[in-house]
Amino acid sequence: MQLAQSIRSLLSVRRGVAPPANKNTASISIEPGPFPETVVIPLQQHVGPPCDPLVKVGDRVLLGQKIGDSEAYVSAPVHASVSGEVTAVREHPHPTGQDVLSVFIQSDGKDEISPDVRPPGDPMEMSPEEIRSLIREGGVVGLGGAAFPTHVKLSPPRDKPIELVIINGAESGPYLTADHRLMVERSVDIISGSLVIKRAVGAQKVIAAIEENKPDAIKSMTEAGREHGIDVVELPSLYPQGAEKTLIDTVNGREVPRGGLPMDVGVIVDNVGTAAAVHDTLYKGMPLIERVVTVSGDGVARGANLRVRLGTTFADVIGFCGGFTGERGKLIMGGPMMGLAQYTAQVPVVKATSGILALRGETLFKGEPPHFTCIRCGRCVSHCPMNLMPYILGSYSDAGMWTQLEDFYVDDCIECGCCAYICPTKNPLVQLIKVGKEGVVRRRQKMRSRMEATSRKE
Amino acid sequence: MIMAEEDKPDRGEKAKPEELLTIGVSPHIRDADTTARIMGWVIIALLPITFYSIYIGGKSTIIVIAMSILGAAATEVVIQRLRHIPVTIGDLSALLTGLLLALTLPPRIPFWMPLIGGVVAIALGKQVFGGLGHNIFNPALVGRAVLFVSWSKYMTTSWLVHPKAAVVHTAAVKSIDAVTKATPLYTMRLVRQHTLSLSASRYYKPLLFGNPWGCIGEVSALLILVGLAVLLMKRLVDWRIPVCFVGTVMVLSWIIGMDPLFAALSGSLLLGACFMATDYVTNPMTAWGKVIFAVGCGVITVLLRFYSNLPEGVMFAILFMNGMTPLIDRYIRPRPFGYRKAVSEA
Numbered sequence: 001m002q003l004a005q006s007i008r009s010l011l012s013v014r015r016g017v018a019p020p021a022n023k024n025t026a027s028i029s030i031e032p033g034p035f036p037e038t039v040v041i042p043l044q045q046h047v048g049p050p051c052d053p054l055v056k057v058g059d060r061v062l063l064g065q066k067i068g069d070s071e072a073y074v075s076a077p078v079h080a081s082v083s084g085e086v087t088a089v090r091e092h093p094h095p096t097g098q099d100v101l102s103v104f105i106q107s108d109g110k111d112e113i114s115p116d117v118r119p120p121g122d123p124m125e126m127s128p129e130e131i132r133s134l135i136r137e138g139g140v141v142g143l144g145g146a147a148f149p150t151h152v153k154l155s156p157p158r159d160k161p162i163e164l165v166i167i168n169g170a171e172s173g174p175y176l177t178a179d180h181r182l183m184v185e186r187s188v189d190i191i192s193g194s195l196v197i198k199r200a201v202g203a204q205k206v207i208a209a210i211e212e213n214k215p216d217a218i219k220s221m222t223e224a225g226r227e228h229g230i231d232v233v234e235l236p237s238l239y240p241q242g243a244e245k246t247l248i249d250t251v252n253g254r255e256v257p258r259g260g261l262p263m264d265v266g267v268i269v270d271n272v273g274t275a276a277a278v279h280d281t282l283y284k285g286m287p288l289i290e291r292v293v294t295v296s297g298d299g300v301a302r303g304a305n306l307r308v309r310l311g312t313t314f315a316d317v318i319g320f321c322g323g324f325t326g327e328r329g330k331l332i333m334g335g336p337m338m339g340l341a342q343y344t345a346q347v348p349v350v351k352a353t354s355g356i357l358a359l360r361g362e363t364l365f366k367g368e369p370p371h372f373t374c375i376r377c378g379r380c381v382s383h384c385p386m387n388l389m390p391y392i393l394g395s396y397s398d399a400g401m402w403t404q405l406e407d408f409y410v411d412d413c414i415e416c417g418c419c420a421y422i423c424p425t426k427n428p429l430v431q432l433i434k435v436g437k438e439g440v441v442r443r444r445q446k447m448r449s450r451m452e453a454t455s456r457k458e
Numbered sequence: 459m460i461m462a463e464e465d466k467p468d469r470g471e472k473a474k475p476e477e478l479l480t481i482g483v484s485p486h487i488r489d490a491d492t493t494a495r496i497m498g499w500v501i502i503a504l505l506p507i508t509f510y511s512i513y514i515g516g517k518s519t520i521i522v523i524a525m526s527i528l529g530a531a532a533t534e535v536v537i538q539r540l541r542h543i544p545v546t547i548g549d550l551s552a553l554l555t556g557l558l559l560a561l562t563l564p565p566r567i568p569f570w571m572p573l574i575g576g577v578v579a580i581a582l583g584k585q586v587f588g589g590l591g592h593n594i595f596n597p598a599l600v601g602r603a604v605l606f607v608s609w610s611k612y613m614t615t616s617w618l619v620h621p622k623a624a625v626v627h628t629a630a631v632k633s634i635d636a637v638t639k640a641t642p643l644y645t646m647r648l649v650r651q652h653t654l655s656l657s658a659s660r661y662y663k664p665l666l667f668g669n670p671w672g673c674i675g676e677v678s679a680l681l682i683l684v685g686l687a688v689l690l691m692k693r694l695v696d697w698r699i700p701v702c703f704v705g706t707v708m709v710l711s712w713i714i715g716m717d718p719l720f721a722a723l724s725g726s727l728l729l730g731a732c733f734m735a736t737d738y739v740t741n742p743m744t745a746w747g748k749v750i751f752a753v754g755c756g757v758i759t760v761l762l763r764f765y766s767n768l769p770e771g772v773m774f775a776i777l778f779m780n781g782m783t784p785l786i787d788r789y790i791r792p793r794p795f796g797y798r799k800a801v802s803e804a
Contacts, residue, residue: 019487174487245795258796330480341481357486364480365488370544375493375551375591377738378696381746387792389743409794417485424491425591431483 015385016238016246017418019337020323021213025177025296025303030185032307033293034320037107039081039311040092040348041067042100046141047148048074051102059086062114064139064287067103076139076149076351080114081289081309082107090204095314095333095340095347102348105311115284123196123282128154131200131282138281139288139351143273144168144179144242145334147352150274154200156263162201163266166251167194167275169210169217170235170242173335176355178292181305185218187224190272193279195228201268206230208272209251213237239337240416244269246385258412273354293349295321299329299358308349315345317356327361337417365426371431372398373425380419380429386412390419394429397436402443405436413437462792497550499692503685504557504675504733510668511677515565519674522572523560529576530556530601537585551590555579558598560676562726562773564604566616569607575601579759595780596740599773606773614769617671665723672725675733679723686732695736698745699752700709703731706756714764727759740780745781747790754779 044050051068055061061080069077084107094100120126120134136151156162167190183190190208197205208221212234222232233251235241243276245256247269254265260271270278273291280286289310296303301322307318314331318324332339333353349356372395380390388409396404413433420429470543490514512519534552538545547553556576563572587593606613666680689695704722711721722728735741735755742751755775762771 017489019489249795255796255798257798258794260796293459328477328479330482330486332484332486336484336486338484340484341486343479343481345479360484361480365486367488367492373591375496375738376740376743378743381743381792382696386795388794390792391743408791409797412794412796415484419487421487421518422489422491424489424493424496425695426488426492428483430485434483 011112015383015387016240016416017383018238018424019421021237022174023177023180023213024175025294025305026180026214028177028181028303028305030111030178030181030305030307031294033282033290033309034306034312034316035107035109036082036309036312036316037237038087039105039107039309040102040313040346041078041081041105041311042092042094042102042348042350043068043078044078044094045078045101045139045147045351047146048072048076050101051075051078053089053101055103056088056090057086057088058085061086061105062112064117064289065114066103066116066139066287074149075153076136076141076151077287078310079139079287079289080105083110083112083114084108093344093347095342095353097340097343111189118285119283120285124199126199128200128202131196134282135200135278137287138277140274140277140281141288141351142271143277143291143351144271144353145338145352145354147350150270150278153268153270154197156201156268160263160269161266162203162263164203164252164268165194165198165201165203165206166247166267166269166324167206167208167230167272168242168244168247168269169208169214169272170247171214172211172235172237172239172241173337173355174239175296175357176294176335177296178294178305178354180214180217182272182276182292183214184220186276187217187220189229189279190221190275191224191228192283193275193277194230194270196278197268197270197275197280203268207233207251209233209235209247211235211241213236222415227396240385240414240418243385243414243416245414258409288351291349291351291353293353294355295315295358296355297332297358297360299324299331299360299365300356301325303326308353310350311348313346314342314350314356317349318345318358324358325360327365329359329361330357332357332359337421338415367426368428369425372427374427375425377424378437379422379424383418383422385416385418388413390429390433391427393436394419394427394432397432397439400439402436402439405440410436410440488712492577493549493551496694497554497567499552499694500689500733501554501557503688503694504554504561506684507555507561507675507678507681507729510681511561511565511674511791514668515674519565520743521569521621522563522565522567522674523557524602524654525569526563526572526576527553527556529573530559530580530597531576533577533580534585537581540588541585542713543589546590549590552580552584555584555597555601558675559601561729561733562598562602562673564613564616564659564672565674567609567612570750571605571612575605578604593739594784595777596734596737599734599777599780600775603777661720662723665720673729675729676726679728682728682732686728687734689732695732696745696748698748699736699741700731702749702752703735703755703759704728707759710757710760711717721760721763725763725770726772731755732761734772734777735776742783742786742790744787744790747786750786750790751783754782 049072051070053068055067062083065080066077067080084105087106088104091099092102124134132151140150141147169183194206210218248267277288293306293308374391392408417430465509469738530552559575559579579597583597584593628728708722712718759771762768
């Protein structure tokens with residue numbers, strides 16, 4: 001049996017990698033996070049143009065009150081996560097690395113709920129348009145990390161009918177357990193939220209996809225989904241199983257075409273956290289003001305799964321978990337494979353914050369080579385989930401050969417980090433590819449402006 | 459516009475030095491495997507055959523192995539010192555090259571030959587191209603090829619056991635007297651040319667367990683396969699190369715009318731297919747590229763074995779296909795995810 005399995009794994013094409021899971025917080029229940037004195041709510045927590053502030057310094061705001069919104073379609077409003085007084089509206093560091101206009105609210109400790117927060121009625125009787133507008137008003141975005149506005153995702157064009165909704169509970173990234181705990185503790189809400197999503201896109205079927213290393217989540221989701229005909233698909237535990245395109249391929253063998261979206265193959269993928277947020281918005285009327293965040297890593301005193309109010313600073317969260325331990329290393333938003341390393345702990349928790357990972361300085365990886373050195377072992381090629389050739393992308397980027405980078409499909413890279421993780425010479429392949437993508441964009445812009453200049457001359 | 463002190467974004471500038479965070483691009487964790495560890499495992503995979511060859515060959519074998527490694531390692535250090543670049547002897551690749559070269563040499567050659575071979579392997583095979591990862595040809599085989607064409611008399615006669623005695627001993631064939639370079643493979647060529655009649659299956663046992671008429675690394679086919687098993691279990695090499703290489707040679711030999719098992723076990727085929735053709739740097743990067751590479755090696759090996767006046771074809775076959783590798787890598791590329799034909803046409 002063991003032998004047959006190892007022979008099979010030897011023969012199979014193995015895409016993706018299996019880094020140490022380190023899911024140390026998998027059995028720790030979700031608990032309420034810190035109660036911050038001041039929250040910092042960035043007006044951009046989604047993909048798309050930022051919101052304009054709806055409040056000014058000195059205003060009193062209530063819990064769940066909308067404090068920022070935008071005219072743009074691809075956008076999502078933000079809401080107050082405490083009740084209290086607006087003390088400032090100014091730029092503040094954001095986990096994505098930029099400074100973003102943010103609303104500072106000093107909490108009055110009362111958590112007075114805004115009168116706008118009330119159940120809107122039975123969503124299963126509403127039209128898809130009504131559901132979408134309520135989801136938009138609730139500020140719901142993809143909580144898996146991409147933060148794409150959910151109402152936009154749930155508006156497929158007429159010529160692209162959606163057959164299948166996949167509820168993504170893969171959570172293949174190391175350390176992260178927020179989705180796992182959510183599936184164990186709130187499976188009924190996730191299922192109810194996914195039924196609303198199904199109704200909004202007119203899909204025939206909902207499937208929950210969970211990695212096989214979470215048997216308790218599979219059990220609770222199977223039980224909750226049974227009466228609604230929602231099946232649970234067990235996925236192999238292999239990073240990046242949770243990446244949208246990989247996930248669809250594993251679940252029903254459909255390959256999202258290049259540059260395309262899941263809707264091109266009749267599928268919508270939503271994270272379990274998003275489904276739970278849709279439930280909260282549509283059944284309770286409560287907009288997205290908090291989310292479950294995994295706090296983990298060897299650089300923090302205690303790992304936890306916390307329900308954290310948006311706008312709580314990382315410093316507050318780390319302090320709540322006993323503070324940093326050891327030499328100061330990296331503070332990462334997200335998982336270790338794709339997460340963003342922060343330069344300051346003053347950044348706030350945003351809608352995309354699935355985890356806060358503190359890695360201590362002593363154990364931090366520091367072994368990158370001074371130059372690009374490749375021994376052509378081919379591991380990056382055989383492990384790339386997008387079937388690219390990362391070693392070529394890395395060396396062309398290193399040499400500044402942008403044209404060739406396009407020929408080797410640099411745009412299709414999802415930056416999952418498998419190549420850099422598996423590389424025995426420890427080349428920073430993702431970094432090189434990111435630089436390469438920038439170079440390609442710059443080159444295209446230059447070409448375009450040159451063409452415009454010539455046509456103007458003529 | 460001058461911002462009031464409290465209006466400035468708090469970027470954590472007030473943090474004390476010991477509280478400063480490290481930044482960097484993801485991924486923030488890396489696999490434990492390093493170049494040195496990979497090379498170390500290949501050396502470990504070669505240890506059974508190395509120790510057995512020393513047991514069979516004794517002092518002369520030790521001298522060849524030691525001189526070869528010495529030549530390779532010293533050349534690596536000297537050249538990197540001269541180029542003022544970091545000395546990378548610690549990645550063990552020069553040691554591995556030296557050991558591999560020694561395993562392809564006859565045990566009774568003069569001591570200066572493996573030394574020259576090691577120097578040539580690293581200098582001409584690797585460092586002239588820019589060091590590890592940049593060479594086109596397998597360094598160990600470059601070293602061997604230079605020795606082979608320069609001192610071919612030593613390279614084809616310095617076996618442990620006098621060929622006449624050996625073949626007479628195992629095969630009990632009187633007419634073997636005419637044979638001067640009677641490795642099993644050469645003997646079988648005579649058989650094929652009807653100058654000798656001999657059953658190939660007589661050779662299975664010595665080839666598997668103890669073959670004194672070959673190079674150092676050819677003493678036991680079984681121990682080479684043990685080494686291959688180690689490489690496959692540690693996922694260090696792609697199974698396609700040894701399987702397709704040996705498979706091609708077996709099929710073609712069978713078509714030509716030779717015993718396929720004998721063709722697989724004899725000569726330097728197994729050593730070449732398991733340890734030389736699988737060298738990371740000099741074979742293609744993609745799965746199908748590796749298949750083409752290995753089949754090409756097999757075809758050329760058979761052509762050289764039976765239709766040239768060289769005694770063995772593995773070395774030149776691999777070197778030739780090494781030269782083809784950039785071309786294969788240029789044309790054989792994986793189909794990126796989402797580029798399915800039916801989809802892109804739709």
